[in-house]
Amino acid sequence: MSDAAEPTAERPGAPPSDPWAAYQEGLRHEVAVTRLLHPYARQVTPALHLGEPGGPRVRLQLPPAPTHVRQARPDPYGDPVLRRDVLARLWERAEEEGLTADGRPLLAWHVRGGTVEVVGSDLGWSGAARLAALDRGLTSSGRCVVTPQGWVDPESGRSRSWQRLRVRGRDGSDHVRRLARELAAADGVGGSQAQVWTGSLACIRSA
Numbered sequence: 001m002s003d004a005a006e007p008t009a010e011r012p013g014a015p016p017s018d019p020w021a022a023y024q025e026g027l028r029h030e031v032a033v034t035r036l037l038h039p040y041a042r043q044v045t046p047a048l049h050l051g052e053p054g055g056p057r058v059r060l061q062l063p064p065a066p067t068h069v070r071q072a073r074p075d076p077y078g079d080p081v082l083r084r085d086v087l088a089r090l091w092e093r094a095e096e097e098g099l100t101a102d103g104r105p106l107l108a109w110h111v112r113g114g115t116v117e118v119v120g121s122d123l124g125w126s127g128a129a130r131l132a133a134l135d136r137g138l139t140s141s142g143r144c145v146v147t148p149q150g151w152v153d154p155e156s157g158r159s160r161s162w163q164r165l166r167v168r169g170r171d172g173s174d175h176v177r178r179l180a181r182e183l184a185a186a187d188g189v190g191g192s193q194a195q196v197w198t199g200s201l202a203c204i205r206s207a
Contacts, residue, residue: 020158022104023142026053027151027160029176032167034111035148036180044113044148048125050090051099051106051204054179058093058203059186060086075121083124087132097203107142108133115149116161122154179204 020027030053038044051057063076077083087108094106108129110122122145129143144153150161167173186202 020142020153023053023107024160025172026055027109027144027146028165029054029167029172029179030109030111030146031148031150031162032165032176033180033183034146035165036176037184038113038148044111046110046112048086048090048108048110050087050094050108050129052102052104053107053109054175056097056099056204058090058097058099059183060090061186061202077121078124080124080128083128084131087125087128088135091132091136093203099203105138105142107144109144109146109151111146114147116145116147116152116159118145118152118154118157122152126154 030049034044046062048060048062049057050059077086090108099106108125110125112121125145126143143155144151150159152159167176182204186204
């Protein structure tokens with residue numbers, strides 16, 4: 001695990017802080033939820049989240065990469081402008097829902113399959129999240145990638161991974177199962193979800 005300096009997420013002039021220190025337990029829960037929902041690490045439905053790890057967030061499910069074709073298809077979100085627009089919509093929805101993270105900046109994270117090794121799309125989504133935050137007057141925003149293996153900050157390389165992940169305490173285990181159920185329900189059709197960019201944009205308020 002690297003100890004490289006982390007981006008802050010305060011407005012200009014605010015004192016800097018390390019968002020990862022406050023989000024360690026929440027990110028641990030997110031990894032546990034991803035493992036619970038996707039027992040096979042390479043078959044994870046990709047999604048973007050903005051909010052508090054382990055807590056309330058807005059979420060956009062992305063179209064999964066096809067597994068039945070031999071030739072790779074272009075990433076439907078490969079356009080940097082489109083990625084920035086997607087993150088801007090997530091920020092707008094988060095503001096509409098009044099989401100907060102107990103006074104901490106909201107975190108943006110991309111859930112995907114595979115390992116915590118950084119790939120090109122990770123840097124693309126991370127850059128889009130940074131620009132979308134700047135558009136709202138934030139000097140930066142915490143952002144990372146979550147996989148069944150662990151989590152990683154694509155820009156600094158800081159990461160944490162587990163071979164055998166244990167969630168501390170009964171309350172933590174119950175919370176992970178409850179959050180997994182809510183995320184699974186949000187993947188369904190109907191309800192209050194809005195179809196955006198062939199994905200489902202939903203607000204999850206598990207705490």
